[in-house]
Amino acid sequence: MRLSELSRVSGVPTATIKYYLRENLLHDGHLTSATQARYDESHVARLRLIRALLGPAGLSVAKAMRVLDAVDQAEAPSNELLGAAHGALMEPADPDRDLGRADDLLRHWGWSIDPKDRDSRAAFLDALEAIDAAGFDVPAGALDGYAAAMLQVANMELDHLPTQSPAAAVRYVVLGTVLNEPLILALRRLAEQHVSTQRFAGVQDLTET
Amino acid sequence: MRLSELSRVSGVPTATIKYYLRENLLHDGHLTSATQARYDESHVARLRLIRALLGPAGLSVAKAMRVLDAVDQAEAPSNELLGAAHGALMEPADPDRDLGRADDLLRHWGWSIDPKDRDSRAAFLDALEAIDAAGFDVPAGALDGYAAAMLQVANMELDHLPTQSPAAAVRYVVLGTVLNEPLILALRRLAEQHVSTQRFAGVQDLTET
Numbered sequence: 001m002r003l004s005e006l007s008r009v010s011g012v013p014t015a016t017i018k019y020y021l022r023e024n025l026l027h028d029g030h031l032t033s034a035t036q037a038r039y040d041e042s043h044v045a046r047l048r049l050i051r052a053l054l055g056p057a058g059l060s061v062a063k064a065m066r067v068l069d070a071v072d073q074a075e076a077p078s079n080e081l082l083g084a085a086h087g088a089l090m091e092p093a094d095p096d097r098d099l100g101r102a103d104d105l106l107r108h109w110g111w112s113i114d115p116k117d118r119d120s121r122a123a124f125l126d127a128l129e130a131i132d133a134a135g136f137d138v139p140a141g142a143l144d145g146y147a148a149a150m151l152q153v154a155n156m157e158l159d160h161l162p163t164q165s166p167a168a169a170v171r172y173v174v175l176g177t178v179l180n181e182p183l184i185l186a187l188r189r190l191a192e193q194h195v196s197t198q199r200f201a202g203v204q205d206l207t208e209t
Numbered sequence: 210m211r212l213s214e215l216s217r218v219s220g221v222p223t224a225t226i227k228y229y230l231r232e233n234l235l236h237d238g239h240l241t242s243a244t245q246a247r248y249d250e251s252h253v254a255r256l257r258l259i260r261a262l263l264g265p266a267g268l269s270v271a272k273a274m275r276v277l278d279a280v281d282q283a284e285a286p287s288n289e290l291l292g293a294a295h296g297a298l299m300e301p302a303d304p305d306r307d308l309g310r311a312d313d314l315l316r317h318w319g320w321s322i323d324p325k326d327r328d329s330r331a332a333f334l335d336a337l338e339a340i341d342a343a344g345f346d347v348p349a350g351a352l353d354g355y356a357a358a359m360l361q362v363a364n365m366e367l368d369h370l371p372t373q374s375p376a377a378a379v380r381y382v383v384l385g386t387v388l389n390e391p392l393i394l395a396l397r398r399l400a401e402q403h404v405s406t407q408r409f410a411g412v413q414d415l416t417e418t
Contacts, residue, residue, distance in 0.1 A: 045344050052343030082405045086398050111403040120399055127392035134261030135254050136384050138392070145365035146389070146396055149358050154400035156354035158408060173405075175345050177398065180355070183336035183347070184397070185390055187355055189295050190329055191363035192386065194320040196291045199367060 003029075006039040010047040017047070025050050025065055052179065059178065063088055071174050085174040086120055093122030101125060109147050153184070212238075215248040219256040226256070234259050234274055261388060268387065272297055280383050294383040295329055302331030310334060318356050362393070 007014045020026040026046055029037030053064040066088030093099075095118070102121040106113050113121065131138055138146075157176060162168040215238075216223045229235040235255055238246030262273040275297030302308075304327070311330040315322055322330065340347055347355075366385060371377040 048344045112406045124395040127395045131388050135257045139369045142369040149362045150396040150400040153358045154404040160348045160351040179340050179345050186333040186336045187359040191359040195363040197321045
């Protein structure tokens with residue numbers, strides 16, 4: 001299909017598609033003349049993915065490009081790939097920052113984290129410090145509880161790793177990190193409401209309406 | 210203390226403090242003359258909280274105001290309070306939207322959700338549809354797994370509800386919803402790295418460096 005049809009099928013304006021082509025977010029079409037190119041279903045699928053990363057997942061173009069690079073370049077799921085996906089999403093950590101408080105907790109839980117990956121640990125420390133800055137207190141038991149629940153989530157996620165192809169596994173690992181975050185937060189709020197209804201207000205559910 | 214000292218102690222510029230006072234995010238000081246007011250530690254604490262909501266938690270001024278209203282007005286933790294906190298954070302749902310897909314899943318899990326609370330269910334549906342739009346697939350077993358983990362999180366959170374005062378419990382419920390989200394997502398990424406290291410790359414941990 002031509003650019004105009006790709007735009008119509010995908011719902012993405014032609015000027016935006018040209019921008020993604022220039023930025024190498026979208027792969028080039030097959031040139032049919034000096035000024036004409038043909039596009040196919042692979043371009044439609046890629047546009048859907050780009051729009052999801054920039055829209056619901058809320059990434060910047062630069063971050064989306066790094067995530068897509070990680071998807072494109074990896075040949076099989078690996079610890080390095082996950083690190084690349086996470087690195088693409090996170091702000092680079094200050095090299096002089098003391099990460100001791102984060103490391104103490106990770107060691108307490110027995111978690112194996114690459115010592116070279118300062119960004120993930122800095123993001124954890126940022127979250128802890130933001131809570132402190134608000135004058136809010138996460139009970140130590142609750143912090144352990146969040147860690148245990150996230151360990152369960154991570155194990156469950158890897159249990160569902162697609163096995164039909166390395167490419168499918170890579171997509172699952174990289175995109176699942178980004179795209180499932182809003183899902184997890186939405187489910188947490190619903191679960192809080194469910195548990196709170198049971199404890200504070202007696203049982204009531206959707207089937208009663 | 211005077212406004213200038215409140216600014217110095219809190220690190221918030223005086224013009225910004227005046228803006229929070231005008232918007233009723235911050236309570237008035239004690240008037241000592243027609244043009245002078247005195248502020249105290251309660252203003253310092255409130256400023257820390259406002260800055261955390263607007264900064265790390267990433268809320269707009271309008272949303273922060275709704276969250277702070279929920280904290281200020283509630284007298285005890287209740288299901289309504291949690292609903293008010295969640296409502297303050299979420300976009301209003303389209304009244305004509307079909308939430309059937311979300312409701313089917315919630316019913317499948319046996320979760321008790323207030324039928325009048327369309328916003329929480331619409332946020333869940335938004336997350337599911339964004340994943341679909343990206344051409345990404347969450348295996349049904351993984352969706353059940355996220356739900357089970359978030360149920361565990363919600364139960365654990367309510368187990369740690371502070372009991373020393375209703376006000377402390379209200380703060381915990383409302384602020385914990387907002388402020389702990391970055392913490393949960395940071396822990397998920399670290400847990401993924403830990404589990405992936407164990408499965409793909411052998412065991413390595415921070416104590417070996």
